[in-house]
Amino acid sequence: MASSSIKKGLTYEFKKGLWTENAVIKLLLGMCPALAVSNSATNGLAMGLASTFVVMSASTFVSIIRRIVPKEVRIPTYIVIIAGFVTLADLFLKAYFPPISKSLGPYVPLIVVNCMIMGRAEFFASKHTIPPSLADALGTGLGFTWVLVLMGAIREVLGSGAIFGYVFMGEDVFTPWVVMILPAGAFITLGLLIGFINFATSRKSSKGACS
Amino acid sequence: MTILLVFISAAIVNNLVLAYFLGICPFLGVSKRLDTAVNMGLATTFVMTLAAVITWLINNLILIPYNLPFLQNVSYIITIASLVQLVEMFIRKTSPTLYRSLGIFLPLIVTNCAILGLTLFAALKEYSFMESLFYGIGGGAGFTLALVIMAGIREELEFADVPKSLQGAPMTLLIAGMLSLAFMGFAGLLSV
Numbered sequence: 001m002a003s004s005s006i007k008k009g010l011t012y013e014f015k016k017g018l019w020t021e022n023a024v025i026k027l028l029l030g031m032c033p034a035l036a037v038s039n040s041a042t043n044g045l046a047m048g049l050a051s052t053f054v055v056m057s058a059s060t061f062v063s064i065i066r067r068i069v070p071k072e073v074r075i076p077t078y079i080v081i082i083a084g085f086v087t088l089a090d091l092f093l094k095a096y097f098p099p100i101s102k103s104l105g106p107y108v109p110l111i112v113v114n115c116m117i118m119g120r121a122e123f124f125a126s127k128h129t130i131p132p133s134l135a136d137a138l139g140t141g142l143g144f145t146w147v148l149v150l151m152g153a154i155r156e157v158l159g160s161g162a163i164f165g166y167v168f169m170g171e172d173v174f175t176p177w178v179v180m181i182l183p184a185g186a187f188i189t190l191g192l193l194i195g196f197i198n199f200a201t202s203r204k205s206s207k208g209a210c211s
Numbered sequence: 212m213t214i215l216l217v218f219i220s221a222a223i224v225n226n227l228v229l230a231y232f233l234g235i236c237p238f239l240g241v242s243k244r245l246d247t248a249v250n251m252g253l254a255t256t257f258v259m260t261l262a263a264v265i266t267w268l269i270n271n272l273i274l275i276p277y278n279l280p281f282l283q284n285v286s287y288i289i290t291i292a293s294l295v296q297l298v299e300m301f302i303r304k305t306s307p308t309l310y311r312s313l314g315i316f317l318p319l320i321v322t323n324c325a326i327l328g329l330t331l332f333a334a335l336k337e338y339s340f341m342e343s344l345f346y347g348i349g350g351g352a353g354f355t356l357a358l359v360i361m362a363g364i365r366e367e368l369e370f371a372d373v374p375k376s377l378q379g380a381p382m383t384l385l386i387a388g389m390l391s392l393a394f395m396g397f398a399g400l401l402s403v
Binding site for chain 1: 284289331385
């Protein structure tokens with residue numbers, strides 16, 4: 001598998017994360033943040049970009065040290081690497097975007113246990129050189145980001161008649177569906193979104209369970 | 212009194228799975244059968260309680276006195292990972308029966324975001340030692356509750372005629388949405 005995917009080139013590694021192996025809608029990885037912070041498009045975007053940064057840095061780093069780390073301790077090593085970059089992202093958001101950091105709350109440190117990032121480190125970066133690992137991580141990160149922004153946009157439009165914080169449907173023309181910004185709305189939106197994508201592609205969904 | 216409030220809040224009102232979306236992976240992955248769901252819930256509760264206590268000690272005895280809060284993420288995740296390893300070795304030595312029923316779930320618990328999430332929330336809310344302990348137990352009980360309800364529904368669901376494109380994860384998510392709505396009924400119960 002490893003050798004064949006190298007031959008397919010960097011564009012393939014980048015593109016597969018966007019659709020065919022999309023972390024959230026196809027592999028069902030990284031569900032916690034996808035559900036938790038998609039209550040507005042802005043939060044989704046911030047979370048997506050922060051995760052993209054972490055997955056790219058972690059994959060690059062894991063790829064660099066892949067020959068040095070003994071096989072037995074690789075999982076703890078990867079977790080510490082990921083936790084390091086997550087702390088970086090957390091401090092960066094706190095310093096430069098305090099409102100976003102505040103609304104994301106402990107979900108930024110929780111990027112550590114996002115199984116999508118661990119998955120990329122374990123299944124891809126630990127077996128490949130830096131360029132394909134970076135392309136793979138970028139694709140995965142951006143694939144994660146677009147799903148989060150889409151879900152955030154759906155929930156924000158239906159739940160508060162706004163998009164990216166800009167209210168375009170006032171209370172007088174549209175009664176917001178409060179349920180959409182509540183936790184229940186997240187489950188229902190993602191369930192219907194995956195169902196719709198399954199329906200549109202008419203393919204059986206990949207088996208559940210991650211990590 | 213506050214301890215009881217913390218417990219009920221963590222178990223029911225602010226259920227980790229249905230209100231904070233923590234531990235969704237095992238929630239979707241191991242909720243197919245009732246007995247595995249119960250075992251997974253118990254194993255998670257056990258680790259969660261220990262993790263809540265130990266991370267409280269680390270936070271209040273090491274990180275805060277020495278002004279090292281930026282090490283919180285790293286130290287918490289290392290604590291949880293090594294804790295799970297310890298628990299696994301301990302159970303394997305002492306009770307092979309328990310090991311057989313819980314063993315395969317233990318490695319999964321490391322990446323269960325409910326545990327790291329719970330410890331981070333406990334630190335954020337600046338709980339006392341006893342409150343952290345009961346927050347851990349309550350969080351575990353809430354996780355088990357959600358998992359068991361879900362498994363019960365999914366066992367029944369095998370006889371239902373689910374549209375093809377909704378089979379599997381999408382249907383589970385929709386049911387979780389309904390459960391979350393139901394749990395919102397507890398929202399006014401208390402405010403912690």
